[in-house]
Amino acid sequence: MELRHLQHFVAVAEDRHFTRAAERLMVSQSGLSASVRALERELQAPLFVRTTRSVTLTEAGRALLVEAERILAQVRAAREAVAAVQGVLRGTLALGTEQCIAGVDVPRLLAGFRRRHPDVEIRLRQTGSGALADEVAAGRLDLAFAVRTRADSDPLRYVPLTSEPMTVLCHPSHPLADGGAVTPGDLGGEAFVDFHPDWGPRRTTDAVFARAGVRRTVTLEVNDVHSLLDLLHEGLGIAVVPRHFGHKREASPLVSLPIEDAAVYETVAVLPPPEATSPAARALMGLLTVGAAQGYGAV
Incomplete structure (x- = not known):
C-alpha cells in the first residue's frame, strides 16, 4: 500500500468529487482514478459509490478513512520531528478553536508563534467543541482550544486553560x-x-x-x-x-x-497522545505556558 494512494483516497473522500480532488492535488484526473482503483484492488473492496455528479464512501471506505487520516497524520508528525531535531521547525500547525474561547488570546498567540517559527504554515479552523475533539482524534488537527466533551478514558489529552x-x-x-x-x-x-x-x-x-x-x-x-x-x-x-x-x-x-x-x-487545550503530538503543537503549547506576560493567556 503506497502512501500516495492513501493521500489520493483521502482527498477524494474530503471533496466527494474526483475532478475537484485532482485539481487540489495538482494531478491528472485519470491518474487519481487509477490510484484509487489500485487501492481498491489491493483491499479487494470498493471504496466509493460513483455517480455522474459525485462520489460517496462505501462502508469499507468509511472504515479506511479513519485509519488513512491517522496514518497520514503520523507520517506528517514524523517528518516534522526529524526537521525539529535538525534545528528547524517547519511544516504545518493545524489549530482548532471555538469562538471567543476563554483562557487564551488566540490571535496574539498565533502572531507570537509566527514570529518565532516563520517556516511553519498556520491553519485555523473554528467550530464546536465536539467536532474539534473528533478532528484532533482523527489527526486532522494538531490541537484545539475547546471545552472538554469526552470521558476520562478518552486517549486525548486535556490541558486546563481556565x-x-x-x-x-x-x-x-x-x-x-x-x-x-x-x-x-x-x-x-x-x-x-x-x-x-x-x-x-x-x-x-x-x-x-x-x-x-x-x-x-x-x-x-x-x-x-x-x-x-x-x-x-x-x-x-x-x-x-x-x-x-x-x-x-x-x-x-x-x-x-x-x-x-x-x-x-472549563476550557482546555485538546491534544493527541504524546507520541502523536507534532513538534509545532508542542512549540505552541510551550509558548502559551511561558507567554502569560505577553498576554497569550488572556481571557
Missing part, C-alpha cells in the same frame, strides 16, 4: 434584571437564545438544566457570540453563557445574573 461560572444575560428591562441570583427552576419558562448544540457553552448549559430536571426552550439558535448579544439587546430572550461574554458589549450593556449551583465552564 474556568469560570455560567451566568444569565438579559436585557435591563427584563423582569429578571431587578433580582439577584437565580436557579435553573426560575428560568424554565423563559425563551432562550443559544448556540448550536455542539458548542461548549450550549453543552454546559444543557448539562445544568438536565441535572436540575428543568426543561427549557431555545427559540433562537446562533453560531456567533455577537449575534447572540444583539438578540439579547433587542429583548428577544435570555441566555446562559460564560461570565466573560457579558464583558463583550460595552455600549448598551446587558444585565448579568449569577446562577446558584451552576456548572463551571
